[in-house]
Amino acid sequence: MCALGLAATMLLASCAVTPPGPPGSASPGQPTTAPTPPVLHMPPPAGTVERNRSRWVPASFNELPGWQDEQLSDWWPAMRQGCQNPPTAWATLCTEVRQTSGLPDGLLLRLWAESKLQVYRVESLDGDPAGLLTGYFEPEIPASRKPTWNRKVPLYGPPADLVAKKPYWTRQQLDTLPAARSALQGREIAWVEDPLDALILQIQGSGRLQLTESDGGQRLIRLAFAGHNEQPYKSIGRWLIDQGELTPAQASWPGIKDWARRNPRRVQEMLWQNPRYVFFREEPLLDPSLGPKGAQAVPLTPGRSIAVDPQSVPYGTPVWLDTTEPLSTKPLQRLVMAQDTGSAITGAVRADFFWGWGDEAEANAGRMKQGLKMWVLWPKG
Structure with a gap:
């Protein structure tokens, strides 16, 4: 087309x-x-801009569905975060952003955006403007520093030989082979109750632990991505569909958890279908209101940060989304920041919406699979 x-x-x-x-x-x-x-x-x-996996077609602010109703003051904090590590093309404008104190008036922000930025519609290289929006979140999980009667699933830091051995042991080998298990000894960071909690931490790449320390004290920490075993990622949802256990409509994260509750003896079999295994490092959670750092190396903002394919949209780019909320026809039209990526996020009109943390964020992220159109805002030449 x-x-x-x-x-x-x-x-x-x-x-x-x-x-x-x-x-x-x-x-x-x-x-x-x-x-x-x-x-x-x-x-x-x-005026079209050709990128490796997309093309940007000149457009106008009038073409952005819902633009006049947007609360730009809700977007501004994410923009300020992105300007801590901006793309080269944004250096001048980001200097202005960093020098702005407080929260500018919404009308002033709109005038600033419309005077400084050019709108481009994002399309595939063959001209298709339609794409897909999924969601992700930061898990928040109770954990203990030591194993307990109900918390027996370990979360590991990188083993000493991770760099030397590529690819590393698969998930099943790490669970069953004595040599593989030996390599993980002493690398335990914390212990959780549910193996699916450990899996979702690995899928999301980071998370929060409500940690019970050895002395009984409680604190909130963050686990950040520290490497993986170089094995391919395989979807357990796809495996459940292929097994006839779930329909495609049921293979959301809530649906997978429900299947696991009903089939406890097959949970290990299901987990082993994904050979990739992720290792973590512990970080202090200095500001609980901020998300983990994304691929742009700035903290993610709930509801205002997305993961993209950087060969389609560079990190640090404002992106206008036109989609709907999960399991709904209610419009989701807003300005967000491209600040992260993911192995499944490839293509021109493809994004992953960061919902934040907690039960509501998990529910929304697990159900989100929406049609998408998107535009980028870029400094005028």
């Missing part, structure tokens, strides 16, 4: 026309072959 956008002309290129034969050249009773119609190649509109 070709997008016309602001194109002023359509060019005729490489028109291969097969001329008909001279009159009377066809065999009796056979129709004369019609000429092959010319092939029209419509170029991208003037």
Whole structure:
């Protein structure tokens, strides 16, 4: 599909026309072959930006669904975070952002954005503006510094030989082989109750632990990603579908947890279908109101940060989303910041929405699989 956008002309290129034969050249009773119609190649509109996995087509703020209703003051804190480590093209504007104290008036923010930034519609390289939005969150899980009668599932830091041995042991080997288990001894950070809690920490790449210390004290810490075993990621949801255990509509995170509760003897079998294993490092949680650091190396903001394919959208870019809320037709139209990525987040119009932490964030992230259109805002040249 070709997008016309602001194109002023359509060019005729490489028109291969097969001329008909001279009159009377066809065999009796056979129709004369019609000429092959010319092939029209419509170029991208003037001003289009070509990236490795997307193209950006010039647009306007009037094309952003819901723009006039947006509360830009809710977006500004995420923008300020992104300006702590901005892309080169944003250096000048981010200096302005960092020098702005307090929370600017919403009208002033709108005027600033519309005067300083150019809107581009994001499309695939073949001109498709439709894509997919999923969700993710930061798990918050009760844990103990030592194993207890009900917390027997360990979370590990990187083993000493992780770098030297590639690929490293699979998840099943780490659970069953004496040599693999030996490599993990002494690397335990904390212990949780449910193996699915450990898995979701590994899938999300970070999380919060409501930690009971050895002396009985309580504190909140963060586990950050510290490496993995270089094994491929395999979806346990896909495995459950292939086994006929769940339908595609049921294979959300809440659906997977429900299946595990009903099939406790098969949980280990299910976990082993994903050979990838993630290791963590412990970090202090200095500000509980901030999310973990994303791939841009700045803290994520709930509801205002997304993960993207950086070959489609650079980190630190404001992105306008046009989608709906999970399991709903209620519009979700807002300005967010591209501040993270993920192994499953590939393609032009593809994003993962950061919901934050807690039960509500987990429920929304687990159910989110929405159609998406998106636009980027970029400094004017």
